[in-house]
Each structure stands twice: as structure tokens, then as C-alpha cells.
Amino acid sequence: MSARRRSIDTVFVANRGEIALRVVRACKEMGIRSVVGYSVPDADTAAVRAADTAVRIGPADGRRSYLYPPALIEAALRSGAQAVHPGYGFLAEDPEFAEICAQNGLIFVGPEPAVMAMLGDKVLARRMMSEIGVPVLPGTAEPVAGDRAVLDEAARIGLPLIIKAAAGGGGRGMQVVTDRDALLPGYRTARVSAREYFGDDRVYLERYWEQVRHVEVQVLADGHGTVLHLGERDCSVQRRHQKLIEETPGPGLPPSVAERLAEYAVRGARAAGYTGAGTFEFLVAGDEIAFIEANCRIQVEHPVTEVATGVDLVREQLLVAAGERLSFGQADVRPRGTAIECRVNAEDPERGFVPSGGRLDEFAPPGGPFVRVDTHGYPGATVTPDYDSLLAKVIVWGPDRDQALNRMERALGEFRIAGAGVRTTIPLLLDVLRDPRFRAGACTTSYLDGRDVVGASPN
Template sequence: MFGSLLVANRGEIACRIMRTAQRMGIRCIAVFSEADAGALHVQLADEAHPIGPAAARDSYLRIDRILAVAKAAGAEAIHPGYGFLSENADFAEACEEAGLIFVGPPTAAIRAMGSKAESKALMVAAGVPVVPGYHGEDQSEERLAIEAAGIGFPVLIKASAGGGGKGMRPVHSAADFLDELAGARREAKAAFGDDRVLLERYLQRPRHVEVQVFADRHGRAIHLHTRDCSVQRRHQKVLEEAPAPDLSPGLRARLHEAAVAAARAVGYVNAGTVEFIVEGEDAFFMEMNTRLQVEHPVTEMVTGLDLVEWQLRVAAGEPLPFDEPPEADGHAVEVRLYAEDPAAGFRPSVGVLRRFVGPGRAPGVRMDTGVRSDDAITPHYDPMIAKIMAHGPDRETALRRLSAALADTQLGGLTTNLAFLRRLVAHPAMVAADLDTGFIARHEAALIPPPVETPPAALAAFAAVYLERLRLRDEGAGPWDRRRGFRLFGASEEVLSLRDAVRVRQLLVRRRRGAMEVVVDDGPPIAVQADLSADLRASVDGTWHRVPFTLDDGVVSLTFEGVDHTLELLDPYAPRGGEAAAEGRLSAPIPGRVVQMLVAVGDRVARGQVVAILEAMKTELRIAAPADGIVAHLGCAAGDSIEEGTEIVTLAPPDGDAALP
């Protein structure tokens, strides 16, 4: 076994690898960008080295800088994790040329499976079934349009050189094909530096089922059972479970056999995943991920294996300890906790995670994360906060434990998908294992309900703990230094104004001789009492509740009775009219790069028309006109890198009353 390891990654996977390696007595070396100087993976490492600016292309994707650190630090091996350079054959080859052990498959296997077109040809030769489609070299628009018509709509456009949902577009009619092809090529070029695509038949209700495979250098190649990864948004996984539920014994056996055959066909070594599209009893090869997967913990939970440990052992030349896979023990489910807004099309969020409390140490529950409270979620990398998993003797128990773990989790400071995940895990169709890749779209009304008003009890509880905290802060200060004011006789009154997800809420808070009551929106008085001695707690009409919250730049992230609320604490003295002044101004919702401007000054646009396309946090965002209008001004151009709030397009009313600048 080697004695030192450089982890060429960041976030939760870097932390995960280092914890396992250090337990095995291996010295761990971290690399970090300027944005990650204070990151958790840097603190966990035995030593850490900077490799460049925040942008991944200038740091985590710089092969030369990573190898220079490996040489300077005396690393014997490099683990690429997943994402970044993990499936980059040039990186694997460069490691080998530098005399370093690459913890992953041989370069030839990465190259063979790195091209979806080439991998499908190899699978056909190996007798593995593939989805009907076009994988040819002729990439002209004309040829692709002809092939799409021949396959029959709907068809799926997929980037040939990558995965993770990038460059993947379903097309339902010939009229939309060229526009969707252009978008898929842009995404593929940005994500993988290669805009080639392939076409496949778009199955109507497919499941995404994958098989974990593992092979050593001594001729052993085995499967480690299935995972179902059907629940996805933007073709990216949200929930994964092992083993995949509701597969017939015959289909499960065929998947296992096909996955091992695929691995043997390319001389595979180390951990990998063979992904299939399953519809009914039919299964088609989709792709092979030549790396560890994000969802590997659910396989670990049902097999009892540490896959990272065996990655390191196999990379060091050790044989796998068995010829047959261990039996699957029970069931495991994982969800990905993201900084994103499900109500806005799962748009990524950026900001500071002011409060992050994970689930407790309940039986069968595990969390992998690379962030802590007060860490920043930046626009430079994937916005995943954590993976939360639960294992049980059966699927029902695993889902119940996961639901409880999510209920215990607290987040504040930015928008996340936590409430969405709580609804997802408890949804009747999820409990019934009625799964396919259209799950979220089909159940969107229940999973992403319209915003509702914050209950008066929650507002009253917040007022109690918030104002009590301010009162304690002022204790000991002179009367002229206190921020809350004082009076000699009678009840004191204070007004709080907050905007919830629906409207502005007015709170009148009265104090008399230590007692406090809150009137919300002219409703009945609510008796409240605050207790700040341990955790934030409030009594509302005699019932005590935990009331954790954060307040950051006027935004309140509040949890009450297990439900998260985001409120804006309004300043009653702030000048009015700002919203009216900004009317018609479309600005960047998060930092990103302008991919394309689709309008010019003077153009007439209709409500819903896309006026610009941004790329941010691995996602294409389409900026659409909120109403009919005339383009009055452009605030940026294609290729510009812009910050949150930057003007993109300003629209004037369509009646011509407003003069163009």
C-alpha cells in the first residue's frame, strides 16, 4: 500500500476520500482554489497547497498545477474523486507518465467509455443491448435532422463526450430540433470542450437503473448490485436507492451480467458504474461512468463495503477479497441536498450558509458533506451541500429513517431544496416505488406547491425570540445607547414588518410587566414568551417550540414546527419607489457568463420570450421577458462574466410612451 495520496478534488468527496485514507494510515495532500482556502477538505488534509483562482478551469482542471503539487509534496498516488478530471484520460495518462498511481481505471478504458458513440459500438460488439439511435461521425445539422426523423420523435440529443445531464435535450417535434440541437451543443462545448452529440429514441416512462461494478488487476470483475436513480431534475439525480426496487429476478440478473460484460469488454479496473435505461422488462445500455459515483454510499450501506478503501487497495495492486458479490443487506436511500430553488426551476443559489445542522446519530443514518455553517456556496462549483442517506432492513424502514433525518436537518441563509426533499421522500408514489425519470414533473404540484403565507404562530414565535435577543443585547447599555427604547409607565409597543412568500405581514408587539403578546395582521393577540438559555425556544399560547433562525442582510431563515420559512425583515424608514424604478429591468439572478443575447435594442418582445441565455453553476438559465415590451437597453454582451443583479435587458412599455435611450 502506498503511503501518501493527493486528492485532486474538493467538497464532500474530497473529505470522504481523506477520512478513509487517513484511517488506513495514508498521508493526505489537498489542493485548493482561492475560493476554497478555508474549506473543510483543506482543514482535514495533512497538508494542503493552492493551485489557482476560483474558476475550475484555472485550478481544479489544471493538470500541470496538480502534478506539480504532487511532485513537490511527494505524493505516490492521486485520487480524482468525481467531476473535474475524474474521467479525463489525458490526466490519467499524465499521472502514469509522472510515475504516480492513478486511483481509477486504465487510460484505455476511460477513452473507450468517454465517447458515448464509441462506447455504444463496443457494447454492441460485446452483446450488450443499446437504445436505437444515431452515433455517427457526420455531425452536420442536415444529417442529424434526417437521422432524428428516421428514429422518430420524440428523440433525445446527448453530448457524446460527457454526462451529468449536460448537453442533454429531449425534442418532441421536428420544428424544435435545430434550436434544441444548438443549445445541447453549447452546453456540451462549455462542459466538456466537445460539441459532438448523438441521438437516441426517447423512451416515454424509462427508469434510470445502474449497476456498480468493481474489477481488480488479477482478472476478477464483479457487480455490487443495482441502484435506481430515476428521480432527477434537469437530467441530474436527486434521489438514489439500492438495490433498485421492483425489478424481476430475470431482469436483475440480465443487468448484472450485462454490466460485468461491459467492464470486461474494455479491460476495466477499479470502481465503475454501468448505467441502463429500463422500461418494462427491456433494458438498454446508456453509458459507463469510469469513476466513483456520487451515490456510492447506498451501495456501501447494503454491502458493508467501503468502496473508497477498495479503490485504494485495488490501485495498490491488491486483489478483491471475493469472487462473488456479497448479498445485499436491506435497503438504502440517498438524497442530495442542494443550494437551489425548486420553485424557480431548480435554479442554483449562492450565498453564505448561515446555519447548517445535520441529522443526529440515529440508527442507519449517514451524512457526507464538505461544508459547515458560515461556509459560502459560490457560483464556481456544483451547489451540493450534503448527501443524506438512510439504511434499513427494508425499503419502508429506510424511507422512514430518511424522512426523520431530513426533519432534523436545519438550514438557513440561502434557498435550498430541503423542503422539496422532505415532500419527495414522503410522497405516496415514492413510497409505492412508482418510479421513472419523469417523476418530478408528473408530481410537481405536490412536490413544489405554490407559496403559502407564514402562519401567525410562526411569526409570533419569531418576534418573541428576535426581540428578546435584542433586549438582552441592550442590557447594561445606557438609556441613550439602547436601540429598543424604554418607558417608565404603561405597555410598550413595537411594530415589525416582514414580507413572507405571499405578502407583507404586520406584527404589533406589546410588552407589559415582562409579559409579551403579538398581534399579527390585526388578528387575535397571541401570548408569547422567549427562552434563549440553550436553544432558541418560544412559548406560543402556552406551547413551547424550537425556533432556530438566522438573519443575514435583512433575510430571515426560520424553522417552525419542521417547516422552513424565508422572510424579509423590512425597514420602515427605507425609501419607497425602488421597485417601480426597476420595473422592466431584467437582471442576472446569480453570477454567471452570458452565453447568448437573443435581442437587440428596438426589438419588440412578447411575454415569455427568451431574451438571453446565461451559464452558471453547470446550468443554462434562460432569461425571459415578464411582459410584452420593447428592448430599451442591453446591459451586457455575449461572453461577458456578470455578477448577481447585473442588468441584462431593460424593457420599455410596448405602447411607445417611454423614449428609448
């Protein structure tokens, strides 16, 4: 059945930072009025400045602002918006929030709540993908509860294994267990983390693959039966299971593996009835593939795909939300060259990536050919410890990987960030870019584990 076309002339952006600014810019280009909801410390941010209208939604505490549906809905309705774009993080993958939007006559820019609920439950998503013939890691078919069940299932699956939140994602709270004595403590820690991060303490067990790559596939789908993929992104360079560097195509990834990844992602999106932008994520070891999770939202690293394909993913999200067809077909997707993104976080790698904050006395992003910087930073802005530490994303393109890497090294070297107490990941990123293992495309998800990192002095 074709999707019903709906008029959208005003979008309420239920997020902050660079993704809020990214959505505002897309709206401007489409002739759509943008309204940004902001918390008290975000009153003078770049997104607020750029939006057509801004509405205060609450205090710094996210539970009373960006994570508080009543405030968001009231602000969206008061602003005259027809649609809510949730960005990523906060309530972007919350099916209850999507349902509340629908109940109030607001279009949620994302998949249907039931689809979000199913794919957001990692156990259900694993089961669905397995049923349609997509390989998954050995693990539990249901959330596991109780010490005895954990011990029995671990004996069946084998060590090492990983304990994950059933309702979570983004690597938060995961526990890798390599020793049987650490199993129950890891289980208890994972449950506490799952409750803290996601309000749901259910966890499941999965076999842990060592020395693997993390590769995701970008999908787009509309309400008229079209499901497309836009290639893969390698996200293997991570700290604490959080991505630092992403690139497309996956370096050294055999074409046959890339084709299978894309086919599996499209198959999964079709089976789930997915609409909008999303990713299906996999582990890759040689020519072995295993699905791990789906993300029902735009990804932090979406610019990598945009730069390589020329497709504006946020624009397509808004078209799909309005009931329109995607503006292109699979044959039109022709990625070129290599695109790389480095996340510049206000963190101190020398101290275990602890977030840093303060006033930005100097903030001068790089420029030059084929360099894109998505950021909400500017001279005089304050980096607050209240929210995520992402300060900027530097994205470059090159006709081949070597040229792209050289361009990224040059761009990061140009980036000037200074302020009392503000440290960034730029020195570490430059160190990685110069590492022969990374240059050879040989990094796995354990690349930074136990690795000495450079000092992160202000740039």
C-alpha cells in the first residue's frame, strides 16, 4: 500500500548540537520552516541561531528537556510544526515517543513505532534476521535472567562472550567476558548499565568475535515499497565501543563480502517493513559475516555516505516522512572514491577519554577542497558537560584512500581549538592516521584496546 502524502511546511527539531544544525540546513534548502527546541544552556547555540524559530523546552537536565516528551510535544504543537525530526541520540529510537507524536497529530521522521520497537529489541532483531537467512552470532534467543541461566547459557555458547542490553545500542554498557570467574560480575554490571542507559535491565549473551571489523550498511526506504542501500561504512576504530573513525568503502573489503552485506541489509529492511534512513550493522571476519543490530535513525557518520554518493540523506528522510517516493533508484547510487570521517570529541584520551569542557576561546575549522566540517562549535561557545562530547565531525573525500587519508591528516592538522580545560581527540586521531596498520586498512575493533595514546593537549 502506498504511503499517504502529507504536507510538511514546519519541522520541529527535537535535538541539539551539530545534528540539529544539520536538520535546520536541510529544511532551509527545501523551503521548510525549522523550529529548534533548546535547553537553558543551549540558548545561544549554532542551531538556535540558524533556526527560523527556537523554543525553550527545559533546564540543562536532559530528563526535563530533550528526554521529556511532554515538553517536546507542547513546543512542537505551539510552534505549528507538522513533523518532528529526532536527530540521533535522546529519543530518536524511542518507539513510545514516536507513538506519542502520532497521537498528537505529529509526523515522526523515522520508521513506524512498531518497527522501531522490534528492531530496537536486539533479541527480536537477531531472531528476525536469523529467520530470513541472515547469519547471526551464536547467542541466547531470549533475554537471560538469573545466575544459573547465565552460567548454563555461557557454557553452551562458549567463551569469550559479550553481554548486551536487549533494549540498547551504541555500545553502551556492554561487557566482554573472557574468564568464567568474571561472568556473573559482568552480568550484574551489564544489567545495571542497561537500566541506567535504557530504562530496561534485560540483557542477552552473544559469542564474542575477536579481531573483527565493524561494518554497517546504510539503507533508505520509502512507503511505496522501495528499499535501497547506499554502500557500507567501516567503523572499526573505536574507543569504549564508540566509533571514532568511519570510512567508505571498507578498506580491503572483498567485493563479494560487500555485496552480501548490502543484500543482507536490504533483506532485513524489507522484512521489517522499514521506512526512512537507517543502518544494519555487522561484524566481519575474513569472509564470515554476522548481523549484530539495526539503528532506526540517521547515524552520526551519515556524511561519509553523503560525500561518496552525493545523496542528501536528511532530505530523503523528510521526503519519506511526507509520504513521497525516494528521489532516486538503486541504479542511481554510484559511490565514488573514498570518504572518511573523524569525530572530534571534547575528551582527554590521556585520561581514559574523560569528557572535557569549557569556553572555546579559539575555534577555527579546516577548509580546502573536498573537506566538510559538521559542527556546532564557534569562538565563544561553551562546551558543556551536560551532553555528549561530540564537538565536530571532519569529513573528507579523495579519489582513492591514500589521497583521502592525506587530506584528512592535513585538515585535522589545521583545526584550531583552544580554551581553558578543553582537550580534544585530535592528537589521537592524527596518531591513528599515521599508523602503518591503519594506513594498510588492517584495523579491527580491538585496535585501540590497551594501546598507548598520545597526550591530548589543547589544539
